[in-house]
Every structure is written in structure tokens, then in C-alpha cells.
Amino acid sequence: MIHKWVLLNFFLTLLVIVLVGFSIKEFACYQFNQYAESEAQAKQFRQTIEAYLLYAGVVALVLTVVIHLFFAKKILQPLKSLFLSAKRGAENKGSIVVDSTSQDEISEISNEVNRMLKRLHHLQQQQDQMVGDLAHELRTPLTTLKGYLEGLEEGVFTEDDSMYRLLKQECGHMISVVEKLNELQKWESEQTELNPEKIEIKEWMLNEIKKIEVIGEAGIEMMTDVDQAVVEVDVQALRTIMNQLLDNAAKFDIGGFIQLKGKADDNQYIISISHDGQPIPEDEADRLFEPMYRLDQSRHRSTGGPGLGLAIVKQVVQKMNGQAGLQTHNNHHTFWITIPQ
Known part of the structure; x- marks a missing residue:
């Protein structure tokens, strides 16, 4: 040059x-x-x-x-x-480029490249972690299926209803992971377009709660405090958010109740879902919205799903030009989203 x-x-x-x-x-x-x-x-x-x-x-x-x-x-x-x-x-992998203290254009370029490298490093870490977690999620049921099918073939196990239920359960787990990955990819795609329509959100949310089976199955008491408001929103996108948030709250709830709030605030509508669960470290609160991330690093199936629900929520909310977040104190957690009006 x-x-x-x-x-x-x-x-x-x-x-x-x-x-x-x-x-x-x-x-x-x-x-x-x-x-x-x-x-x-x-x-x-x-x-x-x-x-x-x-x-x-x-x-x-x-x-x-x-x-x-x-x-x-x-x-x-x-x-x-x-x-x-x-x-x-x-x-x-993301080390600082130039530690420049000057205020010229070179310093600005250096700072921007530093931010890009750190972001690239973070995305690379996310990708590596996601691939490893996905392999873990699929390896366990596949290993179980392979073992039982070989046992049936060799006559070690006998065919009965419990065997078929177990095999069906393992297949269902894999299908669930793949379906959520497909849903996450759909909302991340720029080709996915929203079809907003005006709805009375209080009536819509109260009707939607009744359709979510996981709440009734878990025996959780549902408390609502929802303001009436007319919002213009993609109903399918909002349904996806509600299903994922309530499903997440029901899986990890230890208090026996979930509180749903909806408040109109200036040019946005705020929906929050609160419940008591296991303590969440504050420095890991934002990471819960990353794909495949779970507090339980062992990823034991009894402590939760594949860790895609909140990632889907974040992508859908961003598609709607809103925001998503978590407020946590000890074992009380509040997941919230904003919807532009």
C-alpha cells in the first residue's frame, strides 16, 4: 500500500x-x-x-x-x-488487537476491530458449545434406542408395553429437540415475515392460558393481572412466546404458582411471568437466552429440556422489534418481554 x-x-x-x-x-x-x-x-x-x-x-x-x-x-x-x-x-480467538489510547481514526478502527473479534470469539464459543450440547442431547436417546433394540434382537429383553413406551419416549425426545431447532432456525431466518393484526390482548391471553396443558398437568396455580389494551401483533409469534415462557416456568417451578402480568406502558406492552425456582446466578441470567444453554452443565434430562425455549423467545421478540429479559432475586424469577404498540 x-x-x-x-x-x-x-x-x-x-x-x-x-x-x-x-x-x-x-x-x-x-x-x-x-x-x-x-x-x-x-x-x-x-x-x-x-x-x-x-x-x-x-x-x-x-x-x-x-x-x-x-x-x-x-x-x-x-x-x-x-x-x-x-x-x-x-x-x-479474540485477543485484544491494539491497546491504543490515542483519539485518532486508527484508534477508532482498532476499538471497532477489538469489538468485532470479541463478538466473533463469543459466537464461536456459542457454536462450539451448541454443537457439543446437541450431540449430548441426541447421543443419550440414540444410545438407549440402540441398546434396547440390540437387546430385543438378541432376546435379552422381551417385548412388552413398557418396552415400547420407553422406546417411544426416547424417540419423542429426539423429535422434540429437532422440532425446536427447526423453530429456532425459522425465527432466525430473514425470510420469515410477521403478519400483525389488532387483538384485545387481555382476552387473548386469558383464553390462551387455558390451552396450555403443561400448567394443568403440573398442578400449578395460575394468577393473572393483565391490563386491557389493543395491540397490533402477530398472533402466532405471540403464541410461541407464551407457550415457551409458561412451559419453561412450569418445568422449573418449585413454588406451585405462576403469576402472569400484562401492563400497557407508553408505546409498548410489557408481559411478565414470575415464579419461584432454583436460584439463578446474576452473571448467568442473560446466558439463559442463548441456544442450548442450561444451568445444569451435566445436562441431565431430569433437570430440564435441551435449552432452546428461551432462545426461541428471544428470537421471536427481536423479530417483533421488542426486547426480552430476566429479573432474578434469590429463587424468585421474572421473565419479561416488550411488544411495541
Whole structure:
């Protein structure tokens, strides 16, 4: 890049020297010719001034190239260092590129590249973790299926209803994981479009609660405090959010009740679902919305699902230009979302 820059400026400087030198020479010769005593004297003057202008032009050109090359290296050296550091940062998975304290453009570029590398590193970690967790979620039921099917084939197990229920349960778990992955991918896709319509949200939510079987099956008391309001929202998207949030609350509830609130606030409608569950560390609250993330790192099936429900909620809410979050204190948790009105 330095050589291209110097070469470009070399030709520009040469062009300026030639144009300016030619103009000065012609003007000087014109003025001298008016007072010259002979043509020979005028010719001698022209040759002399041409020689001086040539020497001066060469010296000026050389000095210009040297000075320009010196400052070009000074100016572009931080960019070169930034490039090399960015390359090392990418190879080292998110290390800081340039610890610059200046306030120039190079510093701004360095800070932006730092943020991009950290984000890239975080996404890479998420992807690696998700692949490992997904493999774990599918490996367990597949291993169980393989073991029991081999046992049936070899006559170790006998065919009965309990055996078929177990095999069906393992197949159902795998299907559930795949379906949730498909749903997450659908809401992440830019091709998925929303079809908003105006609804009276209080009536809609109260009717929707009655359809969620997991609440009744778990024997959980449902308390509601919902404001009446007309909102324009994609009903299917809102249904997905409600199902995932209530399903998540029911799975991890230890208090025997879930409180559903809906409040109209300025230009948005806030829906929150509160319940008592196991304590959630504050530094891990936001990570619950990451795909496949679970507090139980062993991923034992008895302590929850594959960890996709809240990730789906976040994607759907973002698709609706809203926000999702969690407020937690000890063992009391409140999951909330906002819907623009």
C-alpha cells in the first residue's frame, strides 16, 4: 500500500513540477526576449534557465519522494500493525488487537476491530458449545434406542408395553429437540415475515392460558393481572412466546404458582411471568437466552429440556422489534418481554 501511495504521489508531483517549471520558463524567456540584445543571448538564457529548472525539479522530486515515503511509513505503520495484530487476534480467538489510547481514526478502527473479534470469539464459543450440547442431547436417546433394540434382537429383553413406551419416549425426545431447532432456525431466518393484526390482548391471553396443558398437568396455580389494551401483533409469534415462557416456568417451578402480568406502558406492552425456582446466578441470567444453554452443565434430562425455549423467545421478540429479559432475586424469577404498540 505504501509503494502505491508513493508512486501515485510521485507522478502527481512530477506533473506539478513540469507544469509549473514550463510556465515559469516560458514567462521568464518572454520577459528576457524583450530586452535581449541578440537571438544568441536569448537562446543562451533559455538553455540556462532550462538547466536550472531541470536541476531544481530533480532535487524537488527526490526530496518530495523521500519526505513522502518517510511520513507515509509513519502514517501507515499503525494500519500495518493493526492488520498483523488483527490476524493474530483472530488466530488466538479474540485477543485484544491494539491497546491504543490515542483519539485518532486508527484508534477508532482498532476499538471497532477489538469489538468485532470479541463478538466473533463469543459466537464461536456459542457454536462450539451448541454443537457439543446437541450431540449430548441426541447421543443419550440414540444410545438407549440402540441398546434396547440390540437387546430385543438378541432376546435379552422381551417385548412388552413398557418396552415400547420407553422406546417411544426416547424417540419423542429426539423429535422434540429437532422440532425446536427447526423453530429456532425459522425465527432466525430473514425470510420469515410477521403478519400483525389488532387483538384485545387481555382476552387473548386469558383464553390462551387455558390451552396450555403443561400448567394443568403440573398442578400449578395460575394468577393473572393483565391490563386491557389493543395491540397490533402477530398472533402466532405471540403464541410461541407464551407457550415457551409458561412451559419453561412450569418445568422449573418449585413454588406451585405462576403469576402472569400484562401492563400497557407508553408505546409498548410489557408481559411478565414470575415464579419461584432454583436460584439463578446474576452473571448467568442473560446466558439463559442463548441456544442450548442450561444451568445444569451435566445436562441431565431430569433437570430440564435441551435449552432452546428461551432462545426461541428471544428470537421471536427481536423479530417483533421488542426486547426480552430476566429479573432474578434469590429463587424468585421474572421473565419479561416488550411488544411495541
